[in-house]
Amino acid sequence: MLLNQFLLLSAVLFSIGVYGVLARRNGVLLLMSIELILNAVNINLVAFAAFTGTIGGEVFALFVIAVAAAEVGVGLAMVLLLYRSSRTIDLTTVDRLRG
Amino acid sequence: MGLDLLTLAFERPAIDWHAFAPELVLLAAGCLITLVDIVFLEKARPYTAALAGIGLLATAVPLLTLAVDGTERVMFDGAYVVDEFSLVMKALFLLAGYVVVLLSTNYVAEGDYWENEYYGLLLASLMGMVMMASARDLVSIFVALELLSIPAYLLVAWRKRDLHSTEAGLKYYLMGVFASAVMLYGMSLLYGVAGSTMLADIGTSLAGMETSPAVVTMGIVFVVAGFAFKVSAAPFHTWAPDVYEGAPTPVTAFLSVASKASGFVALLVFVFVGFYARSEVWEPLFWILAALSMTVGNLVALRQTNVVRLMAYSGIAQTGFMIAPLAVAGHGVVNGDQALSAVVTYLVIYAAMNLGAFTVVIALARRSGSAELTSFNGAFQFAPGLTVAMSVFLFSLAGIPPLGGWFAKFEVFRVLATAGEPWGYALAIVGAVNSVVALYYYASLARRMWADDPVDGDLGPVPVTPSIMSALTLCGIVTLAFGVAPQLVARFTDVSLLAFGG
Numbered sequence: 001m002l003l004n005q006f007l008l009l010s011a012v013l014f015s016i017g018v019y020g021v022l023a024r025r026n027g028v029l030l031l032m033s034i035e036l037i038l039n040a041v042n043i044n045l046v047a048f049a050a051f052t053g054t055i056g057g058e059v060f061a062l063f064v065i066a067v068a069a070a071e072v073g074v075g076l077a078m079v080l081l082l083y084r085s086s087r088t089i090d091l092t093t094v095d096r097l098r099g
Numbered sequence: 100m101g102l103d104l105l106t107l108a109f110e111r112p113a114i115d116w117h118a119f120a121p122e123l124v125l126l127a128a129g130c131l132i133t134l135v136d137i138v139f140l141e142k143a144r145p146y147t148a149a150l151a152g153i154g155l156l157a158t159a160v161p162l163l164t165l166a167v168d169g170t171e172r173v174m175f176d177g178a179y180v181v182d183e184f185s186l187v188m189k190a191l192f193l194l195a196g197y198v199v200v201l202l203s204t205n206y207v208a209e210g211d212y213w214e215n216e217y218y219g220l221l222l223a224s225l226m227g228m229v230m231m232a233s234a235r236d237l238v239s240i241f242v243a244l245e246l247l248s249i250p251a252y253l254l255v256a257w258r259k260r261d262l263h264s265t266e267a268g269l270k271y272y273l274m275g276v277f278a279s280a281v282m283l284y285g286m287s288l289l290y291g292v293a294g295s296t297m298l299a300d301i302g303t304s305l306a307g308m309e310t311s312p313a314v315v316t317m318g319i320v321f322v323v324a325g326f327a328f329k330v331s332a333a334p335f336h337t338w339a340p341d342v343y344e345g346a347p348t349p350v351t352a353f354l355s356v357a358s359k360a361s362g363f364v365a366l367l368v369f370v371f372v373g374f375y376a377r378s379e380v381w382e383p384l385f386w387i388l389a390a391l392s393m394t395v396g397n398l399v400a401l402r403q404t405n406v407v408r409l410m411a412y413s414g415i416a417q418t419g420f421m422i423a424p425l426a427v428a429g430h431g432v433v434n435g436d437q438a439l440s441a442v443v444t445y446l447v448i449y450a451a452m453n454l455g456a457f458t459v460v461i462a463l464a465r466r467s468g469s470a471e472l473t474s475f476n477g478a479f480q481f482a483p484g485l486t487v488a489m490s491v492f493l494f495s496l497a498g499i500p501p502l503g504g505w506f507a508k509f510e511v512f513r514v515l516a517t518a519g520e521p522w523g524y525a526l527a528i529v530g531a532v533n534s535v536v537a538l539y540y541y542a543s544l545a546r547r548m549w550a551d552d553p554v555d556g557d558l559g560p561v562p563v564t565p566s567i568m569s570a571l572t573l574c575g576i577v578t579l580a581f582g583v584a585p586q587l588v589a590r591f592t593d594v595s596l597l598a599f600g601g
Binding site: 018040059071074082 | 243262268284286290297
């Protein structure tokens, strides 16, 4: 069973996602980077499920997909809210709270 | 292959309805609020808060019957457990939720924003927390975490015409989702090692290893980091001050108490049921989190000018104290149970005193419309009752006897000292120094309220609504009672997770 290849792919996806979250300042791109991390998780879960011959990982992956959809729905609503009030989705301009 | 399992006949799992009763009542209350809004529209508005409060109190009834019954109920092969620990935490969440409803009553109505949805989301978030207290499986913990987080993101951004609130919501959302994604990655690694999503199985599998392989270490670090965000422990605390300031203040109180406690519930379950055998990985991790949170929280709190931000940093420092017992919890059942009890004790007492402090902040901010520290100057001259109450809560947070906070701190120091480890003593010293620093800013806020003159010279009285009054009384009585008679709280918090986890 080729487990390593799947784990490497997911590790690469995870790293790209983390880099995106840390480096990007565009609201929608941030959401996409987070999706990358979640998909890395899904690849991990399904690969491990096939490797260990248990079904828990596949069930978990389905839950992750469903919950991530709800999460992104809320996230897009907030980005839209930001766009309505400040005509931009660039997060560097949103910096009123500090101290 | 896993897919073969699908061809087996489906067997309906046995469901213990009594054990599920609190969740079901809470769900019914949430649905009722939404339904009432759809049917009666504007006419229902004045009754929503009352409905939410009654719903929470009704949820407490099955909780009491479960506590009286006292048997440990295990469902779904151990994925969902109702034991003493989960009952105590569920009661804490419900009471904290009730106080938040009391705080929100006038605040939300006066703000001219949607009310029914506010309480509906609040109950949904509480539902997630109540589930979290029972979840003992990666999938149910994840679902509970998202169920409590997603409504909280929306509640933070509630004042949607206010850019501060939007910004706070967006920051909270992005940091929260990122943290839970990283935590999920850790969970997927743990699943891969154990071949099961059940925490007890992960515990057995980790206990069977000689040393920690890199994949286990990574899994533990990612999971702890994800929940460290939820409890706002340094260095994952940066969201807290901004979000606390931008969110509606009752929501801030909710986040700082209930949401933090739910993060701790998950951490405790993970540590004591799942990770316990791998203490060489998580003990240093918690040591660093505890020492950093205490130090960073207290030092930055010293130079705050806004009382909500001050409370945010004080909350970060308090988190450090709550994490501290976990740094020495890995030496056997007695020691582990002591640490667990210390954390639960601290959570219960912290909930009472922090909600109390936020109640006073909300009551006073209604008058001045701001939460600047200077608007608290001379509060004794126009609001003597609130000033006395605030002093009680502040000194309790600082840990002065005979107020509740001293017992919480005492328990933490007792665990650190009895572990008999140099690291434990070192952390106790860090904690002691930090207690002194914390006393300085708590006391200086109290001095400001008692001794200074009001900035605007306005001595008109502060209107205190009945709901604020009840919240204040509830928190005050609990804070005082647990300080004077600590055996009261010790009776409830003498819980154990290790017996179950083996």
